[in-house]
Amino acid sequence: MIKRAMTHKGSLVVVGTGIQLGGHLTLEAQAHITHAEKVLYVSGSKIMGDWIVSLNKTAESLAHFYAPDKPRAATYSDMADTIVAAVRGGQRVCAVFYGHPGVFVQPSHEAIQKARAEGFDAKMLPGISAEDCLFADLGFDPADHGCQSFEATDFLIRTRIFDPYSTLIIWQIETIGQLNQKTEVGRNGLHVLVEYLQKSYTATHPVTVYQAAELPVQQPFIHTCPLAHLADAPIPHVATLYVPPLHEKPLDPAMLTKLGLRTEKR
Template sequence: MTRTDSPGPAPFDIAVVGLGILGVRHITAETTDVIRRCSRVFLVDATFGVEEHLRTLNPNVTSLLHLYGLGKPRLGSYQSMAAAVVSAAVEESPVCFATYGHPQMYCHPTALIRNAGKLLGLRVDVLAGVSSLDTLLIDVGYDISAHGLQIYDATDIVLRQRPLQNDVACVLWQTTTFADPTFRLAVPDAERLSRLRDHLLRFYPPEHRVFVVFSRTHPALEPVVTGHRLSHLAEALSSGPQSGTLFIPPVHSRPATDSQIIEVLRDAYQDGP
């Protein structure tokens, strides 16, 4: 689908946009243009100042945060969010669904909206936003080009007994909602989180240092990166804030073993530019 900045009908019925992590400062020019041309904006973001800013771009902003309920399955909330957006698009397109972070990273309403759009013949356009992975790499100072990166959901690695490579850095999402499909304001207790810790101990030594990362959500704040021994992870997560992403540095570096590629690289460096 080709987007256009010229006046006229929007090239979509539903736009799904990501608002980034750092509040208003992460909202892209592309997202701003889309929000301005929509009849309604549905918002899932509690970051300070974001809703007020969006209302300066479009007065018809509706927060969907009330659809979360304590102890309520998150899937039901996501379905209600998607239904509200799609229903509005049928009546008065174009509309916008605006969410915290990146709309294709831990944002199930995006998939639901896309699927409904196909069934109803609605044009759905998804725009990228700054993700929590982008900010995490800055917060921990890690460049993926040297040794790569493995990324998993915390519940999924235990559910599927996924193996991990301890020579590659690892990012685990949703650690404090481990094995819990409901919306809660409290983290699981250490007993439940011990299953996640025990799975990680199959691949990493107990003394290996891992980091819980909270990227800043306001310019006046600083990111919070706290280190813990892996053996103490369950207790650390259960006594900390309700959210956070786990970064596990590699234990060691895997040696290069392909002699042909080694020779090619050595010759290139010796010959120079």
């Protein structure tokens, strides 16, 4: 009898840790981390990394790809290539990123696309992002006024059009204009952001610098100041900016009529 050789085909699942150590990890994500043949991770902190290793001894950090003068895009490609190489090697790979693994995370999407292009099974599971924490901690519903979310540098270099009557959320305000691995908060970039926002809001419009708690014992960092003071405000090592709407946008009478929500006066 000829024995047919068993070929073990690699696969990839990408999961997120959530923002807060332990409590934000979904049961599904935890099961994938625990049972993977190889875990590769990018964690928000050393303690988060240690915890991932405690769940699966094969876990290996991809943080060594970061380097001070290396463009972030090159770092992300190296991470994606390393993940796909492990899949190619025939392993069931779990790649772990902090927060939601597909929100403001380039290597996770790149690895999935490359693995699928080579015929491997690859999928992503959702996780709790910084924005999810922001809705909870700052206490507003994105449904109320609509909600726009931008990456800070992209927002400025493409002069993104936005509606100041809707909520505005700006990510990565600590690294504005920095394409390499950051060393310190980019105050010049914050000045440019304030200048751009002041075309749509008054100098006294309140803005909130936000950092969700990363440990169960921590409180979120919430600092509200007038827009004009933002560039000098305390900025944590990771921070997201919340800009509330100017005020309620007036209703459009023609649209109300079109939708049958109001009958036109005769």
